[in-house]
Amino acid sequence: xxxxxxxxxxxxxxxxxxxxxxxxxxxxxxxxxxxxxxxxxxxxxxxxxxxxxxxxxxxxxxxxxxxxxxxxxxxxxxxxxxxxxxxxxxxxxxxxxxxxxxxxxxxxxxxxxxxxxxxxxxxxxxxxxxxxxxxxxxxxxxxxxxxxxxxxxxxxxxxxxxxxxxxxxxxxxxxxxxxxxxxxxxxxxxxxxxxxxxxxxxxxxxxxxxxxxxxxxxxxxxxxxxxxxxxxxxxxxxxxxxxxxxxxxxxxxxxxxxxxxxxxxxx
Numbered sequence: 001x002x003x004x005x006x007x008x009x010x011x012x013x014x015x016x017x018x019x020x021x022x023x024x025x026x027x028x029x030x031x032x033x034x035x036x037x038x039x040x041x042x043x044x045x046x047x048x049x050x051x052x053x054x055x056x057x058x059x060x061x062x063x064x065x066x067x068x069x070x071x072x073x074x075x076x077x078x079x080x081x082x083x084x085x086x087x088x089x090x091x092x093x094x095x096x097x098x099x100x101x102x103x104x105x106x107x108x109x110x111x112x113x114x115x116x117x118x119x120x121x122x123x124x125x126x127x128x129x130x131x132x133x134x135x136x137x138x139x140x141x142x143x144x145x146x147x148x149x150x151x152x153x154x155x156x157x158x159x160x161x162x163x164x165x166x167x168x169x170x171x172x173x174x175x176x177x178x179x180x181x182x183x184x185x186x187x188x189x190x191x192x193x194x195x196x197x198x199x200x201x202x203x204x205x206x207x208x209x210x211x212x213x214x215x216x217x218x219x220x221x222x223x224x225x226x227x228x229x230x231x232x233x234x235x236x237x238x239x240x241x242x243x244x245x246x247x248x249x250x251x252x253x254x255x256x257x258x259x260x261x262x263x264x265x266x267x
Contacts, residue, residue: 025077038170039076050149053223068122074098086172099124122146144220151215155233180204191250222265
């Protein structure tokens with residue numbers, strides 16, 4: 001890990017630029033603005049969670065974690081403005097667009113080339129189904145951390161979305177899935193097999209909940225596991241899902257997986 005605290009850059013200008021960037025999308029359309037506000041708050045929370053996970057990994061790495069978190073969803077703003085959805089399969093790859101916007105606005109010019117490259121890969125790949133093999137160690141560490149921090153706050157966003165009155169929901173948060181009873185066979189089978197659910201197999205909002213539960217199989221850092229437990233993420237999803245036996249069984253399986261990972265991390 002990077003432990004060099006000497007001459008750490010001041011991130012205040014980058015934070016100010018991000019606020020101005022968000023303001024540039026401001027609109028009088030309240031429904032659209034609600035979605036922009038959702039992503040601005042999400043980004044700030046991912047920055048907070050990235051720093052919580054990175055704690056103790058060296059001040060330089062912590063700085064890179066915050067920069068990557070601040071930039072990871074820049075593409076969400078033009079995505080929603082132009083397509084009125086956060087569903088990449090119906091619009092564009094928001095992570096690739098985020099990396100492009102970073103370059104277009106030269107927001108990483110204050111960093112050395114090597115660190116800039118680490119952040120660009122982390123931002124570009126943070127939404128990939130799996131972490132690609134063969135990445136440099138620091139780049140892979142940063143990418144895995146960003147994926148963890150992103151998941152932590154997406155869980156919050158979705159739990160709040162589901163529990164909010166319909167008139168107050170940010171329309172993009174549910175990705176347009178219909179609220180149907182039960183869960184589909186393919187997502188249930190994936191979770192039962194210890195795998196992450198593929199977005200392409202979803203048919204309903206309940207399936208989308210199962211997909212998010214399956215992300216617990218893809219957590220990389222002990223600090224993230226502890227935050228999942230502290231924030232009762234699995235319990236909150238259990239309360240939102242059908243009480244069918246097959247659903248309860250896969251939730252119990254994920255709970256055992258989480259318990260095992262926490263035990264391993266404590267040893």
